[in-house]
Amino acid sequence: MSGRGLMNTGSLITFLVACVVIAAALIPYVRHIRAEEQKARKKFNEAKIAGLQAAVSAHPHINATACIGCGGCTTVCPEGDVLGIIDGKAVLLHGSKCVGHGLCAEACPVGAIVMMMAAPGRSADLPILNENFETTVRNMFIVGELGGMGLIKNAITQGRKVVEHIATRPRSANGTYDVVVVGAGPAGLSAGLTAKAARLKYAVVDQGEPGGTILQYPRRKIVMTSPVELPLWGEVKLTEASKETLLELWQQVLARTQLKVNTNEKVLDISDAGGHFVVKTVLAEYPARHVVLALGRRGTPRKLGVPGEELGKVTYRLIDAETYKDCDVLVVGGGDSAVEAAVGLALHGTNRVTLSYRKSEFTRLKERNARRLDEFRKKNAVNVLLGSNVKEITLKEVRIETAGGTSMLPNDYVFIFAGGEMPFEFLKKAGIRFQEQVVA
Numbered sequence: 471m472s473g474r475g476l477m478n479t480g481s482l483i484t485f486l487v488a489c490v491v492i493a494a495a496l497i498p499y500v501r502h503i504r505a506e507e508q509k510a511r512k513k514f515n516e517a518k519i520a521g522l523q524a525a526v527s528a529h530p531h532i533n534a535t536a537c538i539g540c541g542g543c544t545t546v547c548p549e550g551d552v553l554g555i556i557d558g559k560a561v562l563l564h565g566s567k568c569v570g571h572g573l574c575a576e577a578c579p580v581g582a583i584v585m586m587m588a589a590p591g592r593s594a595d596l597p598i599l600n601e602n603f604e605t606t607v608r609n610m611f612i613v614g615e616l617g618g619m620g621l622i623k624n625a626i627t628q629g630r631k632v633v634e635h636i637a638t639r640p641r642s643a644n645g646t647y648d649v650v651v652v653g654a655g656p657a658g659l660s661a662g663l664t665a666k667a668a669r670l671k672y673a674v675v676d677q678g679e680p681g682g683t684i685l686q687y688p689r690r691k692i693v694m695t696s697p698v699e700l701p702l703w704g705e706v707k708l709t710e711a712s713k714e715t716l717l718e719l720w721q722q723v724l725a726r727t728q729l730k731v732n733t734n735e736k737v738l739d740i741s742d743a744g745g746h747f748v749v750k751t752v753l754a755e756y757p758a759r760h761v762v763l764a765l766g767r768r769g770t771p772r773k774l775g776v777p778g779e780e781l782g783k784v785t786y787r788l789i790d791a792e793t794y795k796d797c798d799v800l801v802v803g804g805g806d807s808a809v810e811a812a813v814g815l816a817l818h819g820t821n822r823v824t825l826s827y828r829k830s831e832f833t834r835l836k837e838r839n840a841r842r843l844d845e846f847r848k849k850n851a852v853n854v855l856l857g858s859n860v861k862e863i864t865l866k867e868v869r870i871e872t873a874g875g876t877s878m879l880p881n882d883y884v885f886i887f888a889g890g891e892m893p894f895e896f897l898k899k900a901g902i903r904f905q906e907q908v909v910a
Contacts, residue, residue, distance in 0.1 A: 503555075506541075510554030514563045516817050529568040529585070530575060532560045536582035543574035543583055550790065567790055571621060598903050603632045606903040610740075610747070611636075611762045614657030616893065622656045622716075623698040625764075629660030630701055632762055637668040642746070642759040647671050650749045650758040654680040654731050658764030659720060662729050663701035673756050674729070675749070677736035681720040702727040714782045740900045765893050772888040774802065778863030784884045788814065796820045798880040800868050802860055803887030804832055809839045811885050816851040824853045824879060826860060826870060860884075 530543070530553060539558040547553065553574055554563045560583070575583040596617070603611045611632045614625035633649060642648045651661045654676035665672035697707045703723050708716070724731065732753075739750040740761060749756040771786035773779055787807075791814035801812040804827035812825040825843075832840065846852040855872060862869040868881045898904070 506554075507556055510551075510556050510561065510563060513551050513554060514556065514561065516814070529562060529565045530560075530583045531585070532562065533582045533584075534559050536580050537578075538580055538582070540579060542577040542579065546573040546577045547571060548573075550792070564790075596904060597897065602635045603628060607901045609760045610900065610902065611760065612764075612897075612902075613661065613762060614653070614655060614764045614766075616763060616765045616897075625655065625657035626660040626698045626700060626706070629657040629662075629762070629764060630664045630699070633661045633664035633668065633670070636760050636762075637664075637670060639760075642671060645757065646746050647673055647756055647758040649673075649760040649762055650675065650747075650756045651762045651764055652676075652737050652749070653764035653766070654678075654733070655764060655766065656681075658762070659723070659729070659731075660700060661762050661764060662731065663703070663723075663727060666727065666729055667701045673732060673749075673758075675732045675735045675737060675751055675756070677734065679733050680724060680731050681717045702729075717782070737896075742901075763897070771886065771890040774860055774886060774888065776860055776862055779886075781863060781865065781884075783865075783882065784863060784886065786886050786890070788885050791815050791817065794821060794883060797882040798822045799824070799883050799885070800860070800870075800879065800881050801825045801885045801887065803827065804829055805834060805887060805889070806836055806839050808885075808887035809835060809843050811887065812852050813839075813842050813846055815885075816846055819851065822853075822880075823851065824855060826855045826858045828857070828859050830857045832856075 532553075537559045539555055539560065541555050541560075543560050544551075544553045544555060547568075548571060549567045551563050552565070552568050553560050555561070572585050575585055597612050598606050599612060599617055603613050603617065605612055613628035613632050617628070629651075636649050648670035649661070649665050649672050651658050651665070651672065651674045654662070654674055658674060658676065659680060662672060662674040697705045700706050700723065703726065706719070708719070723729070732751075735751045735753050737749060737751050739748075741748050741750070743757065747758045747761050749758055749761060778784075788811040791811070794815055795818065797820075799815050799821050801808050801815070801823065802825075808825065808827070809832075812823050815821050816823045832843075835843070843852065843854070847854055855870060858870050858872045860868055861871050861876065863881070863884055866881065867878045868884060869876060869878050894904070
C-alpha cells in the first residue's frame with residue numbers, strides 16, 4: 471500500500487476513534503438531558519393538575535428568546551423545582567413555590583430572567599409603595615409579604631429599615647405613639663425590635679400569637695439563603711429550619727429582648743384623626759403618628775375552632791406537595807383549593823390522604839377538579855368523608871365525627887381550607903391605593 475493510502479487509512483481510523491469518543495461522551499449526556507426534560511414535563515403537568523403551576527406572588531419571568539437553556543437557574547433555588555428545562559428553554563414549573571429568593575436571576579449568564587409579581591387575578595394586586603415602603607397614605611407603611619415579598623430575610627430587613635426611617639422623624643407627643651405595628655410575623659417583630667432599640671414609643675398588635683404567619687406557613691421547612699440581622703438580637707444564621715424551630719427562636723427573642731406584643735387583638739379600623747391615626751382594635755384604641763402594616767397576604771384563615779388546631783402540623787395552605795411523602799394527611803374543606811391539595815398530595819402515591827367535608831356533597835367545584843377527585847376516589851388514592859366534622863387534633867391522630875359515629879384517624883399533617891378574610895378591602899378602606907402590574 472502506498473504512503474498516501476496508509477495516510478488515508480490512518481486518518482479514517484483517527485476520525486472513527488474520534489467519533490466513538492465523542493459519541494461515548496455525548497450519548498449519555500443527551501440521554502440525561504432527555505430524562506431531565508421528561509421529569510420537568512411530569513412535574514409541570516402535576517403542578518398544573520394540582521392548580522399550583524401559575525405564580526401567585528414573586529416569580530421568575532423568563533425571556534425565552536434570550537434563554538440559552540444552560541440549566542443553571544434550575545439548580546440554585548432552595549425551594550426546589552420552581553424552574554425546569556423543556557424544549558431547550560427554562561420554564562416555570564411550580565410558580566406558587568417561588569418566594570422571591572432571586573438566585574435564579576443571579577445565576578442566569580445571559581440575563582434572561584427577571585423577578586416579577588404575578589399577573590392581576592392571581593392574588594397579586596400590590597399596594598403602591600415608595601422607596602421607604604410608605605403607602606399613598608402619608609405616614610402609613612407596608613412591609614413583608616403584603617408588599618409582595620414573602621421571603622423571611624426580606625421581611626426582617628424591611629421591618630428594620632422602615633422603622634429606622636421613622637426614627638429620623640420628629641417624635642410624637644401628648645401620649646401619641648410614635649409607631650403602631652400591626653402584625654407580629656418576621657416583619658412586624660423586626661419593626662417592633664427596631665422601635666424598641668430606637669427608644670420610640672411603640673405598640674405591636676397581632677390578632678393571634680407572635681409568629682402566627684410562620685405557624686400557617688405551608689412548607690415543612692423554611693429556607694433563608696443567607697444570614698440576616700435581627701435588631702436587639704444579632705445575626706440569625708438559620709439556613710434551613712422547621713416551623714417549630716423558627717417559632718422557638720421567636721420566643722427566645724421575645725424573652726431576651728422583652729419586646730411587648732399585644733396578642734389576640736385584631737385591628738378593626740384605622741382612621742385619620744387629623745395629624746395622627748387612631749388604630750382601633752377589639753380591645754383598645756391607639757393614637758399613632760405612624761402605622762406599619764406587617765400583615766400576611768393570605769389574610770385571616772377561617773379556623774375550625776377545635777382543640778389541637780394550634781399545633782405546628784396544622785396549616786391553611788399547601789404549596790409543596792412533593793415534600794410530603796409516606797404521611798397520613800387530612801385535608802379539610804369542600805372547595806377547589808381543598809380538592810386540588812388532596813389530589814396534589816396523592817399524586818405520587820405514598821401518602822394516605824383523607825378529605826373531610828362537612829356537607830353531604832360537593833356543590834362548588836370546577837368540573838376539572840370534580841373529575842380528578844372522582845378518578846382518585848375510584849382508585850382509593852383519596853378517602854373522601856362527606857358529612858364529617860373534625861372534633862380534635864392531636865400529635866398523632868385526628869378525631870372525626872360522621873353520621874356513623876366518631877373515629878380516630880392516624881395523622882401527621884392537617885391542611886384546612888375553610889376560606890378566610892383577605893386584607894385588601896381593609897387596606898382600601900384606609901385609603902391605600904393599589905397598582906395593577908401586567909407581565910409583558
